[in-house]
Amino acid sequence: MTTPTAPASGQLAGTGVLVRFALRRDRALITLWTAVNALMVLSMPNTLKGLYGTAAERADLLRQTATNSSLRALVGPVFDDSLGALTAWRVGVYAGALAAVTSLLVVVRHTREEEESGRQELIASGMVGRRASLTSALLTAAVANAALALLVTVGLADHGASGASALGLGLAAVGMLFATTAAIAAQLTESARLARGLTAAVLGAAFVLRAAGDSATDDGSSVLTWLSPLGWLENLRPFADERWWVLTLFAAAIALQGAVAYALAGRRDVGMSFLPALPGPAAGRLGSAAALAWRLHRGSVLGWSLAFFLAGVVYGGMTESAADLVGDNERAREIFERMGGRSAITDTFLAAMVGMLGLVASLYIVSSVLRLHGEETSGRAEPVLANAVGRLRWAAGHLVVAFGGAALIMLLAALGFAAGYGKDLGPLLAAALFQLPAVWVVGGLTVLLHGVAPRLAPAAWCIAGAVLLIGWIGPALNVPQAVLDVSPFGHLPKLPGGAVHWPPVLVLLAVATLSTTGGLAALRRRDLAT
Template identity: 75%
Template sequence: MTTLTGTGTLLRFALRRDRLTTPVWIAVNALTVLSMPNTLKNLYGTESERADLVRQLGTNASFRALIGPLYDTSLGGLTAWRVGVYAGVLAAVTSLLIVVRHTREEEESGRAELLASGAVGRRASLTAALLAAAVANGVLALLITAGLAAQGTAGALAFGLGLAATGMVFATAAAIVAQLTESARLARGLTSAALGAAFVLRAAGDSASGDGSSPLTWLSPLGWLENLRPFAAERWWVLSLFTAAVLAQAAVAYVLAGRRDLGMSFFPTRPGPAAGRLGSAAALAWRLQRGGVLGWSLGFFLAGIVFGGLADGAADLVGDNANAREIFERMGGQSGVTDAFLASMVGIMGLIAALYVVASVLRLNGEETAGRAEPLLACAVGRLRWAAGHLTIAFGGSALIMLLAGLGFAVGYGKEVGPVLGACLVQLPAVWVIGALALLLYGVAPRLAPAAWAVAVAVLLIGWVGPALNAPRPVLDLSPFGHLPKLPGGEMAWGPVLVLTGLAAVLAAGGLARLRRRDLTT
C-alpha cells in the first residue's frame, strides 16, 4: 500500500459532501464577476467618464488601497480592477474552508481514524482535500474564462487562471496550518489571518504606488493577482510565482503530514488547569467563542475607520457620473453622495455581520455533532441554558461588532458621530433575522443547519450586486436588509425595524422550542 492509496475514493467522498456548499461559493464568486461588465458599461460608458475615473484614482490613495490600481479602461480591464481583489479573496476563503474541512476537521471528529484503519494511505486525505480545492478553483476558472471571453480571450483566461491560482495558494497554506494545529477552528482562523495580512500588504502597497510596483504589493498573493494585469498586456510570467508558491507549500504540507501521528499536531493544545474555572454554560460558550468575537470586533472597527476615511472622497470619485451616483443612492438612499456612500458602506457591514451571526449560532450544531454537547447536557445543564450561552454570544456579539463598526466610522469620518453610529445599530434587526433563521434550521433538523450559510450568502449577493444590476424591487425585498431605513441621510422608520425584531424573536423561539423536544445527534 502506498501513501496515496484510496485518494480517488476520498476525493469522490469529499466532492459529494461539498455538493451543496462549494457550488454556492463558486456561483456567488462567478456571478459577481460576470455581472460587472454590463454594470460598468452603464457606469463608465464614455471615454470622458473613464478618463475622469483614472484621474480620480491617481489622486485618491484611499480608493486605490480599497480596490487597487486601474491598468486598462476597457470593460474587461474595469472588471478586473473592480472585483479582482475581492474575487481572489472569495476564492481563497472557499479553498481554505475545503482543505481544513477534509483534513483537520476529519481528524478532530474521529472519522479520519476510522478511514485510516482501512486501505488508506497516510497522505491520501491531504491529497484528496487539495484535489477537491483544485476542482473548485478549476470550475471557477472555466466559468470566468467563458463568461468574460467576449471582453478578450487572453484577458479572460488570465483572470480565470489568476483567481484559481490565488485559491490554490491559500489551499496549500491551509494544508500546512492543518498539520501544525490541533483544532479545525484554529486552522481556519490562522489561515484567514494570513489572508487578511495579504490584503493589508496589498492595500498598503497600492496606496503608496499607483502602478502595483510597491514591494509590499509583491509580497502578497493578492498583489500578484492584480500584477497579472488581465486585459492589460497580460504578464503571464506572474503565474510562475503562484506555481512556485503552491508547489513549495504543498511540499511542506506533505513532509509535515508524514512526520506526525494521526490526530496530533506539531503545536498541540495545552492542557487546561486541574481544577475547572468555568462555572456556567454561558462561561463555557464565551471561552469557546471569545477568539472569534475579538477577531470580528477588531476587523469591523478597522473596516469602519477605512470606510469612514473614504467618505469625504466619495463625492470627488463619483464626480458628475450620474450612473455611479444612482447606484450609491439605490444602496444608500436619496440623500447627498457622502451620506449615500456612508449608508451603503454601513449596509455592507450589516451584510457581513450576518455571516458572523450564522457562524456563531451554528457553533451549537458543531458542538452537538462533535459529541461535546451530550456529556455537558448529561449534567445539571438544561438545553435552553446551554443554547442561551451561545446565542448570547451570537446576537450580543453582532450588536458589539456593529457598535464598533459605528465607532470606527466615526473615527474615520471625524464628524456626525451619532447618525453614523445609529445607522450601524439599525442593521441589527435584519442581522438577527438571519441568525434566528439559522437557529430555527438547527432546532428543526441539524442536518439542514448548514443551509443557513446559503441564506446568508444569498442575502449578501442581493445586497451587494442587486443595486448594481438595478434588480427589481421584489428581488431586493427578499432580503431583510432591503426593508431597513437608509441611514444616515434618510428618515428613520420604526415600523420595519420593529417588525424585523419581532420576526427574529418568533423564529428564535421556534428554534428553541424544537431543540428542547428533539433527540440529540449522537
C-alpha cells in the same frame, strides 16, 4: 534504523472515493459561493459601461484613481481603460479574497474538522491512505476554483480572451494558494476554528499589505504589494498587457505550501497537531455554561471585532474621496442609492459601506451559531449536558455570544467609521445598529435549521451566501425591488440620510425571535445529533 514508508500510491489509496464524497457533501456550498463570486465578476462590465460609457469618462477615472490613494488602497490601481481592465480593477481583489475564503472553508472542513469530530479516525481505519484525506480536500478546492476560472473566462471572453483567461486563472490561483495555506494550518492546530482563523488572518494580512503598497504607488510596484498574493493578482494585469510570468509565482508558492502540508501530515498522528492546546489549570475556572461558551468564542469575537473596526476606519477615511470620485455621475449615484443611501453622496457612500459590513456580519453570526452544531456532532456537548446543565441553558450561552457579538462588531464598525470620517458618530451608530435585525434573522434561521434538522444545519452557509448575492450584485444589476426584498437587508432603513420606517424593522425582529425560539424548542425535544 529508518522507518519504512508506504509507497506514494498506498498513501493516496481511496482518494477518488473521498473526492466524490467531499463534492457531494459540499455541492451546495461550492455551487452557491462559486456562483456568487462569478456573478460578481460577470455583472461588472455592464455596470461599468453604464457608469463610464465614454472614453473621456474612463480617462477621467484613471486620472482620479492615480491621485486618490484611498481608492487605490480599497480596490487597487487601474492599468487600462477598457471594460475588461476596469472589471479586473473593480472586483479582482474581492473576487480573489472570496475564492480564498471558499477554499479555506472546504479544506479545513475535510481535514481538521473531520479529525476534530472523530470521523477521520473511522475513515482511516479502512483502506484509505495516510495522505488521502488531505489530497481529496485539496482536489475538492481545485474543482471549485477551476469552475470559477471557467465561468469567468467564458463570461468575459467577449472583452478579450487573453485577459479573461488571465483573470480566471489568477482568481483560481489565489484560491488554491490559500487552500494550501489552510492545509498547513490544519496540520498545525488541534481546532478547526483555529485553523480557519489562522488562514483568515493570513488573508487579512495579505489584504493589508496590498492596500498599504497600493496607497503608496499608482502602478502596483510597491514591495508591500509584491509581498501579498492579492498584489500578485493585480500585477498579473488582466486585459492590460498580461504578465503571464506572475502565474509562476503562484505555482511556486502553491507547490511549496503543498509540500509543507504533506510533510507535516506524514509526521503526526490522526487528531494530533504540532501546536497542541495547552493544558488547563488543575482546578477548573469555568463555573457556568455561559463561561464555557465565551471561552470557546472569545478568539473569534476578538478577531471579528478588530477586523470590523479597522474596516470602518478605512471606509470612513475614504468617504470624502468617494464623493470626489462619483461627482456628478448619475449612474454611480443611483447604484450607491440602491445599495443603501438616498441623500447626499457622503451619506449614500456611508450607507452602502455600513450595509456591506452588515452583510458580512451575517457570516459571523452563522459561524457562531453553528458552533452549537460543531459541539454537538463532535460529542463535546454530551459531557456538558450530562451535568446539571439543561439544553436551553447550554444553547443560550452560545447564542448570547453569537447575537451579542454581532451587535458588538457593528458597534465597533460604527466607531471605526466615526474615527476615519472624523464626525457624525450618532448617525453612523444608528446606521450600524439598524443592520442588526437583518443579521439576527439570518442567525435565527440558522438556529431553526440546527434545532429542526441538525444534518441540514451547515446549509445556513447557503442562506448567508444568498444574502451576499442579493446584497452585493442585485443593486449593480438593477434587479427588481421584489428580488432585493427576498433578503432581510432589503427591508432596512437606508441610514444615514434616510427615514426610519419602524414596521419592517419590528417585523424582522419578530422573525428573528420566532425562528430562534422555534429552533430552541426543537432542540429541547429531539435527540442529540451524532
